[in-house]
Amino acid sequence: MVKLNRTTEYGLMALSYIRGKEAGALTSAREIAQYFDLPFEILAKTLQRLKEQGLIASTYGTRGGYVLSKDLKTVNLLEFLMFMEGPVGLVTCMGNDGHKGDDLSHSCAYKSGCNIRPVLSTLNEKIYDFLSRISLDELTRIPLTKTAARQGALPISINLSGGEP
Amino acid sequence: MVKLNRTTEYGLMALSYIRGKEAGALTSAREIAQYFDLPFEILAKTLQRLKEQGLIASTYGTRGGYVLSKDLKTVNLLEFLMFMEGPVGLVTCMGNDGHKGDDLSHSCAYKSGCNIRPVLSTLNEKIYDFLSRISLDELTRIPLTKTAARQGALPISINLSGGEP
């Protein structure tokens, strides 16, 4: 539970990296893969997936690559996860519509009816709230170079506590 | 992400079921397995695992079975998950000690250093907080019989919103 899969991880790393470039500068898949020593093919696919989401835009050709194409403040972690990893839900019977309330009549794989669905459904909603409050902007606000990291210049003050509703 | 594995699920169902019995009454693995039509062997192991945790106690022999042996209010979801599913962390480099702060020197599988660990670490802490605030008592407070469920008698008012700190 609560573990990101690799492509999501690569995606966040890539977004952070791209974000660190000067505005308008292109970043190629190879550049990122080499920087972190990630499998090129997978990273390339991940970038294509980010593009599908509209997070980045691509330019073909020799000096091609990717740039950010969306304000990362406008995308939250729940959306990102659902896109990258599919349905988000505590149990399989709670896909992306798990937040639609405690539906006791919901079909359940278990005989005699599932005795935990209602409460899990409530919990699921809370998790959705939680994840929705975290923006990609916060998640990719990261030191971009080794040197920056070594200097301890970490401007991390993300607010995940679910403040202003 | 955020999906319970089957044994955790079975465990919660079993706890809810056992909880519904009159105080002191024993519940056998077979009874629960038949009630929900779960694979007996797995459920049996799950129950043994719940026993390891001290949540239930077992009685041997022909009329043996399980009873609750701990106040479910005293066990939170994070503890339960860590016991049932192992380390809880967004990324592998954040096991159960992921909450120990942003340790930049932490060994990382990625070349040039991982650029997302610090922020994920912060997020991880928030998730831990979140999960710690949910007790097993809340999670198993469930209608116990089909009839009760059909009557719509669902006393669900769990407070997961992270109130009084």
Add this chain to the structure above:
DNA sequence: CCTAACTACGACTTATTATATCGTATTTTG
């Protein structure tokens, strides 16, 4: 106009983990 350096995409293989099954031993009631 051709080559190098890119993006794009689908098929396939391998690795890892989750789930389920099997076999056997031990304990207690009647």
Add this chain to the structure above:
DNA sequence: CAAAATACGATATAATAAGTCGTAGTTAGG
């Protein structure tokens, strides 16, 4: 002593994640 439980390890199967391979399309620059 037989039946009905718990206990526990070994093994098999299924599902999913991760990684690889092959090929096609696009563009800048010599």
